[in-house]
Amino acid sequence: MMETTENRKAILQIQRLSKHFEISKGFVKKQTQILKAVDEVDLVVYEGETLGIVGESGCGKSTLGNMIMHLTESTSGNILFEGADLTQLSREELRRKRKDIQMIFQDPFSSLNPRWKVFDIIAEPLRTHGLAEGKSLKEQVHTLLEAVGLSPDYANRFPHQFSGGQRQRVGIGRALALKPKLIVCDEPVSALDVSIQSQILNLLSILQKRYGLTYIFIAHGLPAVAYISDRIAVMYLGKVVEIGDKEDLLNHPAHPYTEGLLASAPVTDPQLRTKRKVLEGETPNPLNPPSGCAFHTRCPYVKDRCKIETPALQLAGSGRSVACHYPLEAGGGVLLHG
Numbered sequence: 001m002m003e004t005t006e007n008r009k010a011i012l013q014i015q016r017l018s019k020h021f022e023i024s025k026g027f028v029k030k031q032t033q034i035l036k037a038v039d040e041v042d043l044v045v046y047e048g049e050t051l052g053i054v055g056e057s058g059c060g061k062s063t064l065g066n067m068i069m070h071l072t073e074s075t076s077g078n079i080l081f082e083g084a085d086l087t088q089l090s091r092e093e094l095r096r097k098r099k100d101i102q103m104i105f106q107d108p109f110s111s112l113n114p115r116w117k118v119f120d121i122i123a124e125p126l127r128t129h130g131l132a133e134g135k136s137l138k139e140q141v142h143t144l145l146e147a148v149g150l151s152p153d154y155a156n157r158f159p160h161q162f163s164g165g166q167r168q169r170v171g172i173g174r175a176l177a178l179k180p181k182l183i184v185c186d187e188p189v190s191a192l193d194v195s196i197q198s199q200i201l202n203l204l205s206i207l208q209k210r211y212g213l214t215y216i217f218i219a220h221g222l223p224a225v226a227y228i229s230d231r232i233a234v235m236y237l238g239k240v241v242e243i244g245d246k247e248d249l250l251n252h253p254a255h256p257y258t259e260g261l262l263a264s265a266p267v268t269d270p271q272l273r274t275k276r277k278v279l280e281g282e283t284p285n286p287l288n289p290p291s292g293c294a295f296h297t298r299c300p301y302v303k304d305r306c307k308i309e310t311p312a313l314q315l316a317g318s319g320r321s322v323a324c325h326y327p328l329e330a331g332g333g334v335l336l337h338g
């Protein structure tokens with residue numbers, strides 16, 4: 001694993017990663033347009049941490065997660081997991097590495113056979129990799145059910161017999177089966193009631209400590225991300241616009257988009273929140289993104305330069321990077337530069 005300047009071990013390094021979808025338009029005269037779902041994203045994930053990824057629907061969060069999982073092929077860029085570039089590995093090498101990276105979905109069973117019992121759902125990864133059978137398989141499934149707070153008796157039930165929270169526990173048990181190092185959690189609590197959400201978030205925290213897991217936690221809402229993350233990356237139209245340590249970023253957003261997300265999310269001091277400028281307008285069409293800074297059409301602090309020049313993600317203090325020509329000062333709402 002790579003040592004970083006901050007002396008934390010990077011488990012995953014995403015370098016200039018892009019996914020461009022070709023969209024066909026028109027019946028008579030076919031035209032192809034390019035949709036930049038993820039556009040030259042750089043990210044580092046450190047061992048043992050939870051990196052939250054937040055942004056409105058369509059900003060590219062799931063596409064990023066799917067590329068890390070190799071469910072979606074990247075257009076360009078690199079994904080280094082423990083130093084090995086996942087985009088360059090052979091099928092067999094990838095299969096072996098893939099064991100170490102698992103995913104938890106919003107609906108854990110959408111891609112599975114509804115006639116499978118919970119036992120088969122959790123056992124399947126172990127069977128596929130030839131890691132257990134017979135008594136040992138049964139024991140491992142029971143241990144996994146207990147780890148996620150479910151009785152081993154539930155192994156013989158079907159997913160439809162469970163509540164949303166219990167189903168997600170089964171999904172987590174399945175993701176843990178291969179003893180992964182990194183889990184990509186894609187909106188794992190978005191479909192659940194708030195009280196159930198906190199139970200699942202607590203479970204994820206307990207499991208992280210017990211098994212030394214690293215999480216990438218993707219959500220469109222800030223509260224869950226704010227609860228579980230150590231660091232947060234904010235995405236807008238396929239790009240990371242701000243990244244930083246959780247407390248620092250939530251209390252002192254530097255990007256006007258982060259400020260806008262925070263203005264409508266009950267995650268920080270209410271007094272601080274009222275001073276923040278709320279998000280106005282809709283996300284632009286990703287097929288025709290605004291020139292310069294893609295956020296400029298909604299930015300309350302927009303200046304001429306923002307309409308022309310695309311800001312790069314640059315270091316803006318300890319552990320903080322921001323892609324804005326005029327980052328906000330601590331507390332939000334005040335421009336650092338005139």
Ligand SMILES: Nc1ncnc2c1ncn2[C@@H]1O[C@H](COP(=O)(O)OP(=O)(O)OP(=O)(O)O)[C@@H](O)[C@H]1O
Nearest residue numbers: 021035037056057058059060061062063064220286
């Ligand atoms: N297979 C695909 N073909 C074409 N466009 C796609 C495809 N998958 C995603 N997109 C587009 O890429 C952009 C990013 O989508 P993505 O699902 O990654 O966003 P997201 O932030 O996860 O949103 P949500 O929270 O709604 O899932 C969107 O504009 C989406 O319409």
